[in-house]
Every structure is written in C-alpha cells, then in structure tokens.
Amino acid sequence: MNRVQRKRDERVRRIVAVAAEVFGERGYEATSLEEVAERLDVTKGSLYYYFAGKDELATAAIETLGTDWTERLEALARTLADVPRPERLRALLREHIAIAVHEYPAALRLFLVPDSWPTALRDRIRELRRRHDLVFRREITAGVAAGDFAVVSVDATLQAMHATMSQAPLWCSHLAAEAQERAIDDLAAVLCKLAGEQKGSL
Amino acid sequence: MNRVQRKRDERVRRIVAVAAEVFGERGYEATSLEEVAERLDVTKGSLYYYFAGKDELATAAIETLGTDWTERLEALARTLADVPRPERLRALLREHIAIAVHEYPAALRLFLVPDSWPTALRDRIRELRRRHDLVFRREITAGVAAGDFAVVSVDATLQAMHATMSQAPLWCSHLAAEAQERAIDDLAAVLCKLAGEQKGSL
C-alpha cells in the first residue's frame, strides 16, 4: 500500500509538471485538458481521476512550481553563503535567471492570472511571491546595513529585479545557446547595479 | 460623405479602445465579444460589421495601443529635450511609468500573446516594441558617448527597463493613490541607476 501510494504520487507529479508546462505556454483559458492528456499519453478522462477539474489542476501546477522554485532558490542562497558581499548578490541573480530561463520558462504566463480568478488563488500567488522575494530582500537589507549597498527603496528595487527576471525567458528564448548565456550574464550584471551605490544623479 | 467617414472612424476608435481594455483585463482567450459589445451598449453582431472577427479586433487593439503609446513617448522625449543628461533619463522613465500605470494598465497582458499566435502578429509586436524602445536606446547610447553613463550591455539594460516598466501597473494597482505616485518615483529612480556609472563590482 505504500508502494501504491508512491506510484500515485509519482503519477500526480508527472501530471502537474506537464500541466504547468502547457498552462505556461498557452495560458489558462487556451489550455485544453485534451492537450495535457495527449502529452501524457493518456485520455482526458483519467485526469479527472486525480483532479476534480481544470481549476484544481491549474492551482496544483502553480502551487508546485511556486514552492519548488522557491526551495531551489533558498538552497542556492545557502550554497553561496560564503561568497563575499558584492559578488554574492550577482551570483544569486545570475543563477536565478539561469534557472528561470532553462527550467521555468513558462512561469511568467502561469503566474500572471487574470483579475477574474478566485481571490484565494490570487492571494496564494502573492504569498508565494513574497516568500520567493524574501531571499533577495534579506540579501539587500543585509548589504545596506553593512554599508555595501545603497538603495532608494528596497521594495522598488525588488520589484525591478523580479520583473526583469520573470521576463528573462521571453527575451532569451529567441537567442542561440551561447548568446543566451551571455544575455543571462549581462542581465545579472545589470541588475546588480540596482543595489550598488549610486553616483551622480540626485 | 466625409461626415460619414468621420463618424465611422470615431466608432471604430471607440470599439478598439474598449476592446483593448477588455483584452488586457481578461486576456485574449477569456475575452468574449459579448462582453466587449455589452460595454459598448451594442450587440455582438454589429461588431462584425467593423471587424471580421475576434482576431482582427485583437490585432487592431494591439496595433492602435502600440502606436499611440509610442507616439506619446516620442512626444514626451521631445518635451524633455533640454533637460540636462542625468535628469533627463530619470524624467523620461518617470513619465513613462506614470503613463503605463494610469493609461495603459492593460498593456502587459495585451502584448503578451501566446506562442501559438500567428507569426505575422508576433513579428508586428516585436517591431512595435523595437520602435518603442528606441527612445530609451538613443538616450542611453548618447549618454554613454558623452561619458555620462556607463552600461555593461545596452540591450540588457533596455530589457531590464522595459520589463520593469511593463510590470509596473501590476505592482501599483493594489496601492492607494498617494503610495502609487511614490512607487512610480521610486521605480524611476531605481531604474535610473541602471544607466549610471558603476562602482565596485567587476
């Protein structure tokens, strides 16, 4: 029975992964369960054995992708724990953008749910994002406290970083593999300036 | 007969404006012509008198909103022509974000079309965006040439600015009017650092 449970979990995981992919490519409305089923080599009917309906599947996709990504980011921050301050942020940004581009290219469209969606889901997404941003927020506030960074507004800085990173896959998708890596480096370097000390303008 | 033409143009303009609004709120797929018609106080049928179908209406909405916005931006750049260099970019960014937030809150969703859309439309959108970005590109390259700015990569800088500005309405929509204005100022100040001279990191 544990064996059974395992298999079921595995199955659910696969379904959710594929669903996240399709929802991200097509958007919620344009995604048909038929297509999700097709990519899984099953029929639409059996999806209903695991999920009550389209909404629940989409919710699960958002939830899973959101927490997985955040956990990876937190692990990454731990890995980079002993890199010195100015480089640390840069490395964190770079790796994060790379992950976004290579592994979660569908995230932007998946999380950009219409205003008409249930409030509960929208709140959940905001919560996921807050936790996600926390890694960078900590990094910046610590840097500011130590005098290594200087920002006009932590929130606005975070917002700019987040917006840029979430749109990176869109920008990079048309580039060849090499150019893509350079673009990722460039973006990280550029975003790093957001935290750096300002010089010149007001 | 000119009178007739005028009236027709006016009508088309209204339809497109409302359509852009709805498409931006709901996304392409979730938008029903019924709803567009309802907001215009007409019935679905009469929309077909002006547009061949949903696609054509969406295309017109994208086209109109894209060119209108770009023209406003270009006019704005002309207005700010004699502001000195470091402030000029900042003012341009600020005004542009303000316009985005207050007048084109639907732009992000409207322009973020799925991969499955016709290539012609996707190409057109990319072209609109290029022209749109040109204002900022000129500003930055001129500043770099004059030694006022220093950037790692013009493209990446532009991308970061564009991404942040296009997501600004989403971020600001939950804020009260005053907080919104402050957020816009903060974002402009933050983005301005992207062009400024770097200090410290590699």
Next chain:
DNA sequence: CCGAAGTTCGACCTGAGAGTCAAGACTTGT
C-alpha cells in the same frame, strides 16, 4: 419625402472543450 446606403439587431448555427460515467483492464496482496 423617397430611395439608397450605412448600420444594428437578434435569432440561429456550429464546433470546441469541460465534465460524467459505466464498463473493462491492470496491479497487488494473499
């Protein structure tokens, strides 16, 4: 005031896709 052109209406058709379900196929423990 009339006829023609321009415009709107609303009933209708159609296809796509969400969701249901009874029957059968496969797995697993004994």
Next chain:
DNA sequence: ACAAGTCTTGACTCTCAGGTCGAACTTCGG
C-alpha cells in the same frame, strides 16, 4: 490464481462563445 482494489478508457452530454445572416432601422443626399 483469484479477488479486491486501483486506474484507464471512450463514448456521452452540456454549455458557451465565435461566427452568419436576413430583416429592420437610421441616416443622408437629392
């Protein structure tokens, strides 16, 4: 091997929204 539980299927219904169309209504030039 067999029975109980687990999963998959494919045919079915139903709703919703895109699109069509002829009739009716409005506007305009003469």
